[in-house]
Amino acid sequence: MEASSRGNNYVKKNGVWKIVNLDYYPGSLPDEADEKKKIVNGARYEKSVSTQIVSDRSNYRDLPLPILRNIQGTGIQRKTHESISSALEKLKFEEYASQYRQLNYCREFYRLLVKQKFSKISGTVQKRVGVVLEQMTSTAIALEQFIPPMRQTLREICECLRENEREMIGSKAMRRKNNDLINNCSLRLNNFDFTEKEDDGTLCLMDLPKECLINIMKKLDQPRDVINVSLTCSSLEVIAMDNEVWESMCFHHFNDKEITNFVGHMEFYSVQWLDVFKFCFKKSKVRKTYCYGDExxxxxxxxxxxxxxxxxxxxxxxxxxxxxxxxxxxxxxxxxx
Structure with a gap:
């Protein structure tokens, strides 16, 4: 049984999760790994390097997986007595915020934290939030992904900080430093341009026929994914708004009874399925929410x-x-x- 995070492989042995020992430094690396050592940063191997360099598969060290325990209550009454800094530390939020799968979840959490609770958290946590947002910005730019949601998140955070500046805990100097840090992140994202694909003569997505693009779009099972595709270019916007795409989306998310309540009196060929989806989503008691890469x-x-x-x-x-x-x-x- 295996799991992975931060580029590391966890293996469960005798009921205990263990990870390959990566605490190697110059002079302590085994002789068998000397060749691989040169590949990483010339002559240095850091903890943060995600490349697996393992000379002896039996060399493991115990490392507990991130978990937050002592949860009281059930359902919406769940609470923890841990402080926010302790809870985020135990779940490795700062490390996972820069990872591909967890970035979007962390981005939404920090957006809600700033908008709803920022005036209640300590100055130390406020500084850590600014640092994490800077890390997430750098990751989004390096991956060339999550750019639009990160821009929107930083825009909302900047507005929130301006409106609630007097209610926040901490000195003016600290607040000013946080504001400058977040404004700088927002500026970097606003000035970012995606790297254009080189014209090497090979086929690309837009070379496919319209019918193929529609079938590809119908494979997406989340409405937000379709909307995000439509924002990339005007041609894909037309494909994403096609009636067939939203018909497939309706029957994926809702049952026949929910759909019939809206389209029962219409001619089938005249149904606008995007409107049907909006109606059913609003009325449905069980809504399928957007799935994060990890949560x-x-x-x-x-x-x-x-x-x-x-x-x-x-x-x-x-x-x-x-x-x-x-x-x-x-x-x-x-x-x-």
């Missing part, structure tokens, strides 16, 4: 909060594992603020 979940057995894709070492082994997903808003509500 926090609470174990139904041991009541620990952990990252779904990373996993955790559950002490309750008598029953099958199960969990409940925590949205960023749910996790914020769970914190002791």
């Amino acid at each position: 926090l979940v609470v174990c139904d057995n041991c009541r620990g909060v952990y990252w779904r894709r990373v996993g955790h070492d559950c002490p309750v082994v008598e029953v099958p594992p199960s969990f409940t997903v925590l949205s960023p808003a749910d996790f914020l509500h769970l914190l002791n603020l």
